[in-house]
Amino acid sequence: MGKIKTKYVCQECGYISLKWMGKxxxxxxxxxxxxxxxxKKRSSSEVVKAVSQKPVKLKNxxxxxxxxxxxxxxxLDRVLGGGIVKGSLVLVGGDPGIGKSTLLIQVASNIGNKGLKVLYVSGEESLKQIKMRADRLSIDNENLYIVSENNLQYISKYIEEINPNLLIIDxxxxxxxxxxxxxxxxxxxxxxGTATLMKLSKKLGIATFIVGHVTKTGSIAGPKVLEHMVDTVLYFEGEKHNIYRVLRAVKNRFGSTNEIGIFEMTNNGLEQVINPSHLFLAHRPKEASGSVVIAxxxxxxxxxIEIQALISPTSFGNxxxxxxxxxxxxxxxLMAVLEKKIGLQLQGQDGYVNxxxxxxxxxxxxxxxxVCAIASSFRNKIIDHQTIIFGEVGLTGEVRAVNYPEKRITEAVKMGFKTCVIPKGNTNGLPAFKDIEIVGVDNVYEALDIVLGGRHSG
Known part of the structure; x- marks a missing residue:
């Protein structure tokens, strides 16, 4: 088979060259x-013959x-929208060492335990390296096929021979x-490579997961068209030295892009975090200024989630x-709102929010x-550890209503909180809560007076 002819096209102006040029x-x-x-250019008759479909009415x-x-x-099922769709193409991106390969081989094992065939193609590791990881994670599955290959033609051949239910390209x-x-x-x-795998996935009905490297800026390496070609794009976030990982969907043709999955990296691989609220509040200090919990x-x-703020006098000009x-x-x-509307002198203070x-x-x-965390640190006053706060703040200092207030308050009740400071606009239509006091506020001044002044107002 002869080489396919190629050309080089400038992505800025469309200039065509037969060889690559730096400029x-x-x-x-x-x-x-x-x-x-x-x-190869096709004649008009060939184009007409190639058309296999006709326009169809939407209602039909x-x-x-x-x-x-x-x-x-x-x-993972939550982030994907309820599970893996057959014939879908999923792109998984994340920093090196974040746990992409670990998550996917664990998923491959789960699918194999259902009696479905899984083909794991690794272009970065040898078979022995993959076996070592599988043994460390206690994975031993008869339906999990492993191959170390980079050649797309060989990979396509293996896919057609095995015809797996799930394909993983790493x-x-x-x-x-x-x-x-x-x-x-x-x-x-x-x-x-992505186009070929997409065609095979759609043709054979194979769900395919593709691992993609990321650049220094955090975006997936390669052409942006790569993210347009796939059905779902997942980003695996987190610090390598932090045990927690967050899986987020930034594109999903089969579900919402607002869902996240939270995992904990352990010696046994990635463990699911079913109750993230308990996780994030486990080591929260109870007698420290600048600490507040947001729903x-x-x-x-x-x-x-706990938000911490630290305000201290600056040693610099700015x-x-x-x-x-x-x-x-x-x-x-928000610091500017506190300076203008509340009168906090923050212009000579360093501000850190985490x-x-x-x-x-x-x-x-x-x-x-x-806002409450910053004011608490600046005034060195402790906010009651059983108080939870949420609300949007405008430039004039008003507190605006937000969505899902009932869900937020219900979660706060489950975690044992006794007071909830919310926008007054969210108090209308709320059901009665027995174990928590709901305090509505119109502006930032009222909110700070409640959480730092020690009094409650309706």
Missing amino acids: CPECNSWQSFVEEFVE IELQIEDRFKTDNIE SIQTVYNPDITSAPGSVSQVRE GIEGTRPVL PRRMATGIDYNRVVM VVGGIQLSEPAVDLAI
């Missing part, structure tokens, strides 16, 4: 050439229920097509502002908790 002579862009196949399309199978991993950056002259991991190799919503699940797990600009804005547990919070409901 485009047309638009002077650097490193913009990408290798592409030279497609029959909708079939998605064929899914469970992974027996509650956290990783797509190591797979190459010998008909393309570029090195493995290049734009053309990654795109061609957050991750997907459809309420999670109680005070430092740092935020971990929360948007930096949001913290700066979300405990390594989780990322982006919803506006965390605003009121951040």
Whole structure:
């Protein structure tokens, strides 16, 4: 079989060259050439014959229920939308050493225990290395097939021979097509490998998981079209030195992108965290200023998380502002609200805000908790450890209503909290709660007066 002809196309201006160049002579862009196949032009008659479908009326399309199978991993099934869809293509990204391979081989074992065949293709590890990991995780399954291969043509052959129910490729950056002259991991190799696997998945009805490397900025390496081609994109987040991991869906054609799965890295692999609220509050200090608990919503699940703030006099001309797990600009804005509306003199203070547990919070409901934590640290006054807070704060200091107040309060009751400070707009229509006092506030001044002043107002 002869080599497939390729061309190099500038991604900035479309200039075509027969060989790779570092700088485009047309638009002077650097490193913009990408290798592409030279497609054979077809005649108009061939194009007409190739058309196998005709436009169909929307009301005449029959909708079939998605064929899914469970992974027996509650956290992963939640993120995927209820299980793995047959014929779907899932891209899993994350930093090196975060636990992607560990999670997938555990999932492969669970699927194999159901009597379904799983093919695990590794382009980075030898068979002995995979066996060592499997023994460490106590995995021994007759339905789990392992192969160490990079050649896409051989991989396609193995897939058609075994016809597995689940296919795992670790990783797509190591797979190459010998008909393309570029090195493995290049734009053309990654795109061609993903396209081939997608066709096989749809044709044979195989659920496929593809591991993707990430860049320094945290995005998946390779062309952005890679994320458009797949059905689901999962990001595995967390610090390598932190035992907790968060699995988040940023794209999902078969479910919500708001759900997260929380795992704990142990000697036995990744363990599911069924009750994250208990996990995040396990080591919370009870007699420390600057500590407050927020009732957050991750997907459809309420999670109680501790937010800590530290305010101290600065030693520099310009005070430092740092935020971990929360948007930096949001913290700066809330500190400005405290200065303008409450009168806290924070311009000469360093400010540090941290979300405990390594989780990322982006919803506006965390605003009121951040404000209270900062004020608590600045005034060195302790907020009652049985008080929980949530609400959005505006630039004029008003506290706005947020979504799912009943879910948040119910989770707080389960964890033994006695007081809940919420926006007054969320108090309307709430059911009666016996074991917790609901306190509604209109603005930041009222909230701080309650949590730091020691009095309650309705």
